[in-house]
Amino acid sequence: MSTVPEARSTAPEARNVVLVHGGFVDGSGWKGVYDLLRADGYNVGVVQNPTLSLEGDVAATRRILDAQDGPTVLVGHSYGGAVISEAGNHEKVTALVYVAAFVPDKDESVSTLIADPPPGAPVPPILAPVGGFLFLDREKFAASFAGDLPSDEARFLADSQVPWGVDALGGTVTQPAWRAKPSFYLVAADDRMIPPPAQRAMAERAGATVAETGGSHAVYVSKPGEVVAIVKKAASAVFSGDTE
Numbered sequence: 001m002s003t004v005p006e007a008r009s010t011a012p013e014a015r016n017v018v019l020v021h022g023g024f025v026d027g028s029g030w031k032g033v034y035d036l037l038r039a040d041g042y043n044v045g046v047v048q049n050p051t052l053s054l055e056g057d058v059a060a061t062r063r064i065l066d067a068q069d070g071p072t073v074l075v076g077h078s079y080g081g082a083v084i085s086e087a088g089n090h091e092k093v094t095a096l097v098y099v100a101a102f103v104p105d106k107d108e109s110v111s112t113l114i115a116d117p118p119p120g121a122p123v124p125p126i127l128a129p130v131g132g133f134l135f136l137d138r139e140k141f142a143a144s145f146a147g148d149l150p151s152d153e154a155r156f157l158a159d160s161q162v163p164w165g166v167d168a169l170g171g172t173v174t175q176p177a178w179r180a181k182p183s184f185y186l187v188a189a190d191d192r193m194i195p196p197p198a199q200r201a202m203a204e205r206a207g208a209t210v211a212e213t214g215g216s217h218a219v220y221v222s223k224p225g226e227v228v229a230i231v232k233k234a235a236s237a238v239f240s241g242d243t244e
Helices: 027-039 054-066 080-087 138-145 151-159 166-170 196-205 224-235
Strands: 016-020 043-047 072-077 093-099 183-188 209-213
Touching: 016 027, 016 054, 016 080, 027 043, 027 224, 043 054, 054 072, 054 080, 054 166, 072 080, 072 224, 080 093, 093 224, 138 151, 183 196, 183 224, 196 209, 209 224
Parallel strands: 016 043, 016 072, 072 093, 093 183, 183 209
Antiparallel strands: none
């Protein structure tokens, strides 16, 4: 269980949100979440991770955080959870939101978290690396990653995959921000990429406030309203740290 500083009732609600995508995809999948947050008056930044290395993706996220004008909620999907676990130490970040995401502890990586899957868990159709990069099998992409999206949308995601660098999977977190800041977790109950029991276990270990919804790994695309609801909860969980 994490130790979280007490919230202070006089602190302003965070009005900035930064969204961090995971592997195989880019930031455009956040469009539905972005639109809803903007409509509610939030300032929203979307990180475009190179997904070559964890270090590089943390740096890309920090550049977007540097541009925020105050308290910020940092949101990560899938591998993006590893990114926000490190980048979330930025002084402007007041809360972390994990969306069907990995939540590494100190010295852990995505590679270590997936090394011992639960018995009977679905195996993501990740192809053998080529030149240090990974792809999902296009023909199995929809069933594993995007089972609740329209077939044409799932096909587009499969055909527009971003190469995921093996070095990004192996990058280790050095200072998990969830140990010092409030965290929230949205479990996708129908996920076939990160088993829901693993999601629940990581959320519990982090002491996260948990919500759960039926949804595939692409829940951030298929159920933007559910994502926005937990982001709004996180926005009011301003911790007693300096965000200036």
